[in-house]
Structures are given as structure tokens and as C-alpha cells.
Amino acid sequence: MDDQLAIPVGTTLDRFIMRKQEEFPYATGELSQLLRDIALATKIVNREINRAGLIALAGTFGQQNVQGEEQQKLDVIANIRFIRALRNGGEVCTVISEEEDHLIQTGNTNGKYIVAIDPLDGSSNIDVNVAIGTIFSVYRRVSEAGDDGTLADCLQKGAKQVAAGYIIFGSSTMLVYTTGCGVNGFTYEPSLGEFFLSHPLISTPREGKIYSCNEGNIRSFPEGVRAYLDYCKEQNYTGRYIGSLVADFHRNLLKGGIYIYPPTTNYPNGKLRLVYECNALAMIVEQAGGKATDGSGRILDKTPTELHQRCPLLIGSRDMVDKVHKFMAKEAVPTAG
Ligand code: P6P
Numbered sequence: 001m002d003d004q005l006a007i008p009v010g011t012t013l014d015r016f017i018m019r020k021q022e023e024f025p026y027a028t029g030e031l032s033q034l035l036r037d038i039a040l041a042t043k044i045v046n047r048e049i050n051r052a053g054l055i056a057l058a059g060t061f062g063q064q065n066v067q068g069e070e071q072q073k074l075d076v077i078a079n080i081r082f083i084r085a086l087r088n089g090g091e092v093c094t095v096i097s098e099e100e101d102h103l104i105q106t107g108n109t110n111g112k113y114i115v116a117i118d119p120l121d122g123s124s125n126i127d128v129n130v131a132i133g134t135i136f137s138v139y140r141r142v143s144e145a146g147d148d149g150t151l152a153d154c155l156q157k158g159a160k161q162v163a164a165g166y167i168i169f170g171s172s173t174m175l176v177y178t179t180g181c182g183v184n185g186f187t188y189e190p191s192l193g194e195f196f197l198s199h200p201l202i203s204t205p206r207e208g209k210i211y212s213c214n215e216g217n218i219r220s221f222p223e224g225v226r227a228y229l230d231y232c233k234e235q236n237y238t239g240r241y242i243g244s245l246v247a248d249f250h251r252n253l254l255k256g257g258i259y260i261y262p263p264t265t266n267y268p269n270g271k272l273r274l275v276y277e278c279n280a281l282a283m284i285v286e287q288a289g290g291k292a293t294d295g296s297g298r299i300l301d302k303t304p305t306e307l308h309q310r311c312p313l314l315i316g317s318r319d320m321v322d323k324v325h326k327f328m329a330k331e332a333v334p335t336a337g
Contacts, residue, residue, distance in 0.1 A: 013039055013175065013186045013195035020179065030091045030112055031138070031163060031179065037089030038136060038165070039175060039195060041082045045120070045134070046173045046188060048077050052126065074126055075099060078119035078134065086115055093141055094149025096307050098276055103307070105148040113162070114139040114153045116276040122244035131170035133246025137280040138163035154307060158279030158300035166280065168246050176202070176250070178287040183253075199254075204288040208256025208317040209237045212248040220265040222295070224328030231327065245272065249281055249315065253288060258316035260324065262295060270294070270312030275304050278313050291321040295328060 007019055017035055021027045052074050079099035086092040086106060093111035095104040098118040116137040125132050140162055143150045165177025173188040175195055185199030211232045218226060232239075240257070242248050248259050261272050272278050282292035282299035292299040292315040302311065314321050 007197065007200065009197055009200060011197040013197070016184070016186070016197055020181070023181075033089055034086070034091040034113055034115070034138060035163065035177070037085045037091070038082070041078075041085035042134065042167050042173070042175060043188070043193060044081045044085075045078045045167075046169060046190065048081070049074060049126070049132070049169050050190075052077075073123065075120040075123040078123075082117055082119050082134070082136075093145075094153060096154050096275055098273060098308070101308075103149065103151070103154060109147050110145045111149075112140060112145065114141055114149055114156075116154065116279070118273065118276045121246055121277065125242075125244050130242060131168055131244055131247035133169060133244065133250075134167040135246060135277050135280045136165055137161050137276060137283070151307075154275070155304040157303050158274075158282055161279060161283050161300075164280035164283040166246050166249070166284070168250050170247060170250075174198070174250070176253075176284065178284055180283075180287065183284055183288045202253060202288050204253045204285060204290040205256030205317055206289065207319045208252065208258065209235070210240050210252055210255060210257030211237055211260065211320075212239075212241045212252060212257060213260040213262075214241060214243070215239070217264040217266070221262050222328065222331070224331035225260060225262045225295075225324065227331060228324045228327040231323070245277065245281075249285075252316045253285065253290070256317045256320075258314065258320040258324070261313045263312050267310060269310045271310060272313045274299070274302060274309050274311040275307055278311055278315075281313075281315055285315055289318065290316055291318045293321060293325070295324075 017032045021032045079097055083095055083104055086095055090108050091111050092106055092113045092115050093108050094114050096116040118135045120132055121135055122132040139156050139160055141149055141153045143153050163179045168174050174185050176185040183202040185202055186195035187198040188195050261270055263270055278299050285292050294312045314324055
């Protein structure tokens with residue numbers, strides 16, 4: 001990673017990818033191409049989101065938009081765009097998507113990689129102009145090339161990811177990703193159609209004073225989580241919950257903080273999805289010096305059993321995640337008498 005310090009802020013994403021590839025003499029460029037494919041789809045989705053903002057004001061879902069096209073929900077559009085970019089890029093054999101019940105086989109049977117993606121998380125926030133995001137994980141296939149990817153390819157532990165990232169469509173559009181050698185953030189300049197390195201080697205503070213969770217569910221939270229939230233209030237921490245995971249995660253990553261989605265009455269296994277939400281953010285936060293658990297163990301050590309399985313998520317500054325665990329352990333001790 002020391003070499004990276006030689007890559008200045010303002011470097012384009014394409015040049016950055018090339019420079020990083022040069023650090024791996026045996027790299028053959030497929031992962032680099034895959035990252036470029038994701039960046040391409042991001043540019044297209046970014047345009048759609050900005051356009052849809054206007055159309056949404058003019059019409060509602062299911063009506064014709066001003067161009068006479070059947071208006072589609074943005075998460076469906078994003079799903080189509082990312083899958084198309086990955087299919088056309090040729091490096092990915094199979095895609096798991098929140099928008100698809102089953103595996104998507106791209107037809108690239110010699111593709112070395114699998115991508116798990118939430119094409120547009122928090123899309124219900126579009127109409128109220130709140131930041132939304134895309135989350136993606138990249139795995140090397142374990143099955144033999146020459147055929148479609150398999151379920152085993154798609155149910156690998158998060159620790160097996162070769163890359164992970166998210167895109168936040170907020171006041172600016174940013175692509176943040178890691179290939180296991182640190183986390184870097186790139187800001188999109190739409191007038192140039194380029195991403196530029198703006199946040200090199202992101203490191204998240206060990207401690208923070210921001211907690212993010214939906215306290216409307218507090219009555220069904222585990223006792224230890226409730227005790228931790230009381231502690232946060234005693235410490236005069238700040239509650240910040242946008243209702244958009246990528247936006248809450250991104251703020252906490254840069255400023256320090258913790259996001260908690262524990263088991264609730266409505267979501268006894270937590271709400272967030274292990275394969276295409278939790279694993280990617282867990283790899284990123286660990287690469288930035290933070291921590292991600294499901295309340296008992298490390299997210300990246302969990303072996304998925306289903307494509308769309310949910311899991312509880314505690315993620316962010318290391319000392320804050322450890323603190324929640326201390327409260328949960330204390331509450332778990334049976335009281336005498
Ligand atoms: P709740 C959006 O639907 C999402 O998946 C995350 O982006 C967000 O953090 C969470 O769910 C919000 O869930 O139950 O608090 O509305």
C-alpha cells in the first residue's frame with residue numbers, strides 16, 4: 001500500500017486501476033476490466049437517477065413518462081444496467097442480485113468471477129431526494145470454467161471476496177471499493193464522465209460518537225442493544241439514521257460511528273442481506289480498520305446457506321462494535337436468584 005501514496009488525489013479511476021494492476025505482475029487484467037464495467041454501469045445509473053428525479057415529480061410509477069416510455073422503478077433499471085454491463089464485459093459468469101429470485105447466468109461460461117449486487121439499496125428514498133446506493137461483492141468462481149456458475153460459487157464466505165464496493169448517489173456520486181489492499185474513494189465528475197481519486201486509503205476512526213439505528217423498533221431489540229443505546233445517550237452521542245444503509249455507512253466510515261440493524265419482531269434474522277449487502281460492507285470496513293459482526297460472530301466468517309438470507313448487522317468503528325458486544329455479553333449473563 002506504500003506504493004499507493006505515489007498515486008495522487010485527482011488520478012482517474014482508470015489510471016488508478018491500471019497502476020494497481022501493475023503492482024500484481026501476474027494480474028491478467030480481468031478484475032480490472034470488471035471494475036471498469038461496474039464504473040460504466042454506475043455512470044449510466046447516475047444519469048437515470050438524476051433524470052428520474054424530475055420525471056417522478058411529473059408522474060407516478062406505472063404512468064407514461066414525458067418521453068412516452070413506460071416508467072420503470074429505478075431499482076429495476078439499475079438491475080438491468082449492472083447486469084448488462086457485467087454480461088457485456090465478459091469477466092463475470094454469474095450474478096446474484098437483490099432484484100432476481102434466482103442466479104443470473106451471463107453466458108460468459110469462461111468468466112472467472114461472480115458478482116453479488118444490490119443494484120439500488122434504499123430506492124424508496126428516491127422520491128424524497130435522499131441518498132441511495134449500490135453495493136457489490138466480487139468472488140473468484142470455485143467451479144470449473146466452461147459452464148455456468150453454480151450455487152456453490154455464490155454461497156462463499158465473505159472472507160473469500162476478491163473485491164467489494166459501494167456507490168453512493170448523494171450530493172455527489174462516489175465509488176468506494178477495495179481489492180484487499182486498502183479502501184479508496186472516487187468522486188464522479190459528470191461534466192467529464194470521469195471518476196477521480198478523492199479519498200485515498202480511507203481509514204475509519206477506532207471510536208466515534210454517531211450511532212445509526214431505527215429506534216422505532218427499540219422495543220423488540222435485544223436487551224444488550226437497548227443497554228448500549230442508553231449508554232450512547234448518557235455519552236451524549238449523536239443519533240443519525242437516514243434509512244439508507246449506504247449513506248449511513250459512508251458517513252460513519254469517514255467520521256466514525258456505528259450502524260446497527262439487530263433482530264426485530266418484523267425481521268427476527270435482521271433485515272439486511274448477507275450475500276449482497278453485509279459481506280461487501282464488512283470487507284470494506286475491515287480494510288479501513290473497522291469491524292462488522294452479526295451480534296455474535298464476524299460477518300466475513302459466515303457461510304451463507306441461501307442467496308437472499310438476512311442477517312443482523314453491527315458495523316463501524318472497532319471500539320464501538322466491541323462496546324455493543326460487551327453490553328450484549330453482560331445482558332446474556334443469567335442473573336443470580
Ligand atoms: P428500516 C433500505 O430499505 C434498507 O435496506 C437500508 O438501506 C436501510 O438502512 C434499512 O433498510 C432501513 O430499514 O426498517 O429502518 O426502514
